[in-house]
Amino acid sequence: MVAGMRAPAVTLNNLTVSYRQHPALHHLSGNFAGGSLTAVVGPNGAGKSTLLKSIAGLLPLPGGALLTPIPRNRMAYLPQLAEIDRSFPIDVRDCVLLGHWGTSGAWGAVTPAMRQGVDAALQAVGLQGFGYRNVGSLSSGQLQRVLFARVLVQDAELILLDEPFNAVDSKTTAALLALVQQWHGQQRTIIAVLHDDTLVRQHFPQTVLLARELVGWGPTDQTLTEPNLRRARAMAEAWDEAAERCDIDTPTPPLNAQKVAT
Amino acid sequence: MMDIAASLWDTGFAPFSEFAFMRRALVATLALSLSAAPLGVFLTLRRMSLLGDALSHAVLPGVAMGFMLSGLSLTAMALGGVLAGMLVAGIAGLVTRFTALKEDASLAAIYLVALALGVMLISGHGTQLDLLHILFGSALGVDTAGLLMVASVATLSVLLLAAMYRGLVLESFDPVFLGAAGRRGWLWQQGFLMLVVINLVAGFQTLGTLMAVGLMMLPAVSARLWHDTLPAQLVNASVQAMLSSVAGLLLSYHLDTPSGPTIIGCAGALYFTSLLVAPGGWLPRWWTTTHRVA
Numbered sequence: 001m002v003a004g005m006r007a008p009a010v011t012l013n014n015l016t017v018s019y020r021q022h023p024a025l026h027h028l029s030g031n032f033a034g035g036s037l038t039a040v041v042g043p044n045g046a047g048k049s050t051l052l053k054s055i056a057g058l059l060p061l062p063g064g065a066l067l068t069p070i071p072r073n074r075m076a077y078l079p080q081l082a083e084i085d086r087s088f089p090i091d092v093r094d095c096v097l098l099g100h101w102g103t104s105g106a107w108g109a110v111t112p113a114m115r116q117g118v119d120a121a122l123q124a125v126g127l128q129g130f131g132y133r134n135v136g137s138l139s140s141g142q143l144q145r146v147l148f149a150r151v152l153v154q155d156a157e158l159i160l161l162d163e164p165f166n167a168v169d170s171k172t173t174a175a176l177l178a179l180v181q182q183w184h185g186q187q188r189t190i191i192a193v194l195h196d197d198t199l200v201r202q203h204f205p206q207t208v209l210l211a212r213e214l215v216g217w218g219p220t221d222q223t224l225t226e227p228n229l230r231r232a233r234a235m236a237e238a239w240d241e242a243a244e245r246c247d248i249d250t251p252t253p254p255l256n257a258q259k260v261a262t
Numbered sequence: 263m264m265d266i267a268a269s270l271w272d273t274g275f276a277p278f279s280e281f282a283f284m285r286r287a288l289v290a291t292l293a294l295s296l297s298a299a300p301l302g303v304f305l306t307l308r309r310m311s312l313l314g315d316a317l318s319h320a321v322l323p324g325v326a327m328g329f330m331l332s333g334l335s336l337t338a339m340a341l342g343g344v345l346a347g348m349l350v351a352g353i354a355g356l357v358t359r360f361t362a363l364k365e366d367a368s369l370a371a372i373y374l375v376a377l378a379l380g381v382m383l384i385s386g387h388g389t390q391l392d393l394l395h396i397l398f399g400s401a402l403g404v405d406t407a408g409l410l411m412v413a414s415v416a417t418l419s420v421l422l423l424a425a426m427y428r429g430l431v432l433e434s435f436d437p438v439f440l441g442a443a444g445r446r447g448w449l450w451q452q453g454f455l456m457l458v459v460i461n462l463v464a465g466f467q468t469l470g471t472l473m474a475v476g477l478m479m480l481p482a483v484s485a486r487l488w489h490d491t492l493p494a495q496l497v498n499a500s501v502q503a504m505l506s507s508v509a510g511l512l513l514s515y516h517l518d519t520p521s522g523p524t525i526i527g528c529a530g531a532l533y534f535t536s537l538l539v540a541p542g543g544w545l546p547r548w549w550t551t552t553h554r555v556a
Contacts, residue, residue: 056442077442088307088435089492098432102443106429134490135435 006034007069009158009189010055014064017050023246024050026213027064032206035187037180039200041224042210043233048193051210052077052160055191068158070189073102076156078147080163086136092146093118093131099153114153121149126175140167148176159183161192165199177203197224211235277515286404287511290468291525293416294477295503298461300423300496302482304454307492308434311483313369314475317455318462320350320373322380325466330383336408340463347459350376355452408467415464419457430454431492469522476526477503484536487543502532 008031015028025047032038040048053059054066056077076099096118097110104110122128125145135143144167151159161180165173181203183190194200200207200220207223209216211232216223277284305314324346328338350372357368404412423430432440433450440447458478465474481502485495510525517524537543 057445058438058441072442072444075442079438083438084436085434089490089495090431090435091491098436098439101432106426
């Protein structure tokens, strides 16, 4: 990788995450460089969301190691839409304001500067004037933009996006992508789960190709190759209820070229 | 004119000005309205409307233990109830965290065990009358010690709810976001359940364990029909609970009905009225046939 790249933001060392002893992620090793913009790609059930949740610290401690120098309150995690209670009586401004939770916590004051930041964030995602609308009255795409505004307010070093452009029209996707590029320009580390290969090729310099195991990790044009994709599809389809116990203990060497900082 | 004023006084105020037990009952139920009804709003928002009911049953074995150990002593029964409720909520919380069971399932299992224990204890060591008293309470039998307990619980509960407000809102609205921000998200949930438990116990002498849930849930459910914002819903729920308390006590005085069920009956009447006329109710759907251009 290019010299001058910063220390890794997230290092995976032989990471294995299982649901009921079946691995969703199997012996993953590698690292996300600080300030990198990486897409996580793979077929359904490849463990993409599991990887993001593991990094966000939402799953019980996995096998292997997952190291990051970034504290929890400097990470932003945007889950898939389904996990939010849209009937909750909360307005858009308050929802975005909750992005300050990591720094202000339960009792910190809400300053006028924070409120201005919220208005600016809503403007940035094209939702000015929506501040006093209830979250429940928004469309899925609009809600996604609200959540992007919240990430903006969070001002995080590490940003995890789980299928951020689902249910979003092409115009909004373009606007949100611009925001992602802006974060990239600000040297934030971004990891996004995506389905659209074309979009990944156009906008994401780095790609992780998953099929429970690592198929490829590196510059997008070298990772998203037809042989790799075919291999990923074949691997994801294998599911054996009576599979033997895995006894790999030694980590597989990291597939991406950057060496792990010691 | 004087006649009307006099009869208003007689029906609406005289019972309270003449009888100390009516005044105590009024203060106790008003205090409960202030603290319990907002908790009910949070319960409905978290789709845990039936949890109050489950927890109220869970309190029973503790109350029974208190009764067995020191007779009809309010302190002992209340203390037992709080301990039992917290134990059940705590165990259910642990089961949820460390097993595959969801919260409602683990709580349902544990409260049923607790309820069975409670009924066994009461029927072994008391009379039917005691059981009825614990289940349905008697607002008119609140003594000064009981009143002090209700007032302290209400004060503590309102203050704690205010302190926990932001965390509770976040935990109810977007638990994944809270989970990503730190590993202690479950503390909000547990703290909230503890508030529910102490309110149910404070309500058990006044209204009985079963009826205390009514004052918590009924105004909360109908408040959600009136407003789109959470603070308004919280205030509305408290006001409805207070109205039901005053009306219920007066009705029970004049009609000679048991006070607890009468209060809950009034809350029920408000609920059905809300179902009809509140903005989120049934009738406004017929009235508002026009719409704006944008």
